[in-house]
Amino acid sequence: MKTIYFDNNATTKVAEEVLEEMKPLFCDLYGNPSSMHTFGGQISHRIRKAREQVAALLGCDPSEIIFTSCGTESDNAAIKGTLSAYPEKRKVITTRVEHPAVLSVCRELENHGYTIVELAVDKLGLLDLAELEDNLDDDTAIVSIMYANNETGVVFPINKIAEMVSDKNVIFHTDAVQAVGKIPLNLSKSNIDLLSLSGHKLHGPKGVGVLYVRKGTRLTPFMQGGHQEAGRRAGTENVPGIVGLGKACELAGKNIEAENNKVKYLRDKLENALLQSCPDSRLNGDKENRLPNTTNISFEFIEGEAILLMLDKFGICASSGSACTSGSLEPSHVLRAMGVPFTAAHGSIRFSLSRYNTEQEVDYTTEKLPPIINRLRELSPFVAE
Numbered sequence: 001m002k003t004i005y006f007d008n009n010a011t012t013k014v015a016e017e018v019l020e021e022m023k024p025l026f027c028d029l030y031g032n033p034s035s036m037h038t039f040g041g042q043i044s045h046r047i048r049k050a051r052e053q054v055a056a057l058l059g060c061d062p063s064e065i066i067f068t069s070c071g072t073e074s075d076n077a078a079i080k081g082t083l084s085a086y087p088e089k090r091k092v093i094t095t096r097v098e099h100p101a102v103l104s105v106c107r108e109l110e111n112h113g114y115t116i117v118e119l120a121v122d123k124l125g126l127l128d129l130a131e132l133e134d135n136l137d138d139d140t141a142i143v144s145i146m147y148a149n150n151e152t153g154v155v156f157p158i159n160k161i162a163e164m165v166s167d168k169n170v171i172f173h174t175d176a177v178q179a180v181g182k183i184p185l186n187l188s189k190s191n192i193d194l195l196s197l198s199g200h201k202l203h204g205p206k207g208v209g210v211l212y213v214r215k216g217t218r219l220t221p222f223m224q225g226g227h228q229e230a231g232r233r234a235g236t237e238n239v240p241g242i243v244g245l246g247k248a249c250e251l252a253g254k255n256i257e258a259e260n261n262k263v264k265y266l267r268d269k270l271e272n273a274l275l276q277s278c279p280d281s282r283l284n285g286d287k288e289n290r291l292p293n294t295t296n297i298s299f300e301f302i303e304g305e306a307i308l309l310m311l312d313k314f315g316i317c318a319s320s321g322s323a324c325t326s327g328s329l330e331p332s333h334v335l336r337a338m339g340v341p342f343t344a345a346h347g348s349i350r351f352s353l354s355r356y357n358t359e360q361e362v363d364y365t366t367e368k369l370p371p372i373i374n375r376l377r378e379l380s381p382f383v384a385e
């Protein structure tokens with residue numbers, strides 16, 4: 001059975017071009033870039049090239065790029081490294097809809113005496129910037145707000161937020177793990193101080209990420225050890241990963257507009273067909289301010305997990321908004337923050353597309369899903385007779 005992959009916000013296929021670029025670095029060019037000999041030394045220019053490729057996509061200087069192991073590490077390094085650089089400041093502002101890579105870091109910091117403000121979102125998943133303004137004060141060390149939400153695809157007005165935060169002389173970090181490669185960026189023209197991205201979300205490899213640190217930003221290194229990354233992130237470099245990420249960024253930058261148009265066309269076709277053919281279904285998140293590849297739809301009165309299992313039988317991969325914790329299904333914190341009713345939050349499914357999806361896959365899914373919904377509704381204890 002062919003796999004139809006609509007779970008690209010979870011991870012993406014490594015592009016063939018990326019894999020080709022990485023291959024020689026495993027068994028042929030496997031030296032350590034810090035070594036004195038020529039064999040190791042010849043690797044460093046590959047890392048330099050990757051740094052330039054990432055910087056070109058972000059619109060920044062290569063010296064502002066620090067390679068990390070993943071998006072989670074970049075988020076941790078940004079928040080903890082800032083707090084450590086500004087020990088006199090004890091407040092962090094974030095939002096209720098962040099990925100756990102930010103939210104659980106903040107909640108842990110609360111246990112260590114920091115004041116954490118989690119900004120609310122409205123029913124469309126949008127922020128009230130007046131709430132941010134009211135909370136910014138001299139005690140605030142860092143504001144960390146995601147660029148685009150991984151569950152709903154909702155995009156926040158990050159450049160405007162960064163400007164507001166910078167006006168108060170506070171450090172601004174954005175988790176752009178879902179945005180990079182989908183939203184054109186020019187960091188040289190923005191007030192963003194710190195930005196996280198992850199290789200495996202943009203057709204690069206897993207196990208590599210980036211923390212962009214604007215020149216002059218005070219940040220204590222999160223990892224201590226060797227002097228890699230100009231002393232800003234210790235640990236022998238994941239050379240194949242870094243080289244692969246560089247290539248993935250180059251590819252993303254080349255095709256961003258054409259790919260967004262294609263992916264948005266397919267996403268809209270899928271979304272419209274499902275909303276029309278499935279009664280009691282609703283879109284979660286703002287329709288306009290959204291990533292082109294993501295749709296999050298609730299099918300009322302049924303469990304998302306049951307839908308996923310039945311889709312899986314047809315080879316269709318998507319993801320649900322619930323997380324199985326301690327044997328009970330917890331509805332997503334993002335949908336709860338948006339006030340999505342319990343019966344709808346439980347039945348939410350996220351489809352996230354990529355450049356590799358086709359119209360045939362969309363048509364196949366729109367044919368298979370409505371009968372699944374009908375069947376599950378017949379079995380659901382929540383649907384009135």
Ligand code: PLP
Nearest residue numbers: 070071072099101150175177198
């Ligand atoms: N931030 C967001 C918004 C994400 O979607 C993810 C992964 O899903 C992460 C951070 C974590 O990235 P990584 O898997 O590279 O640690």
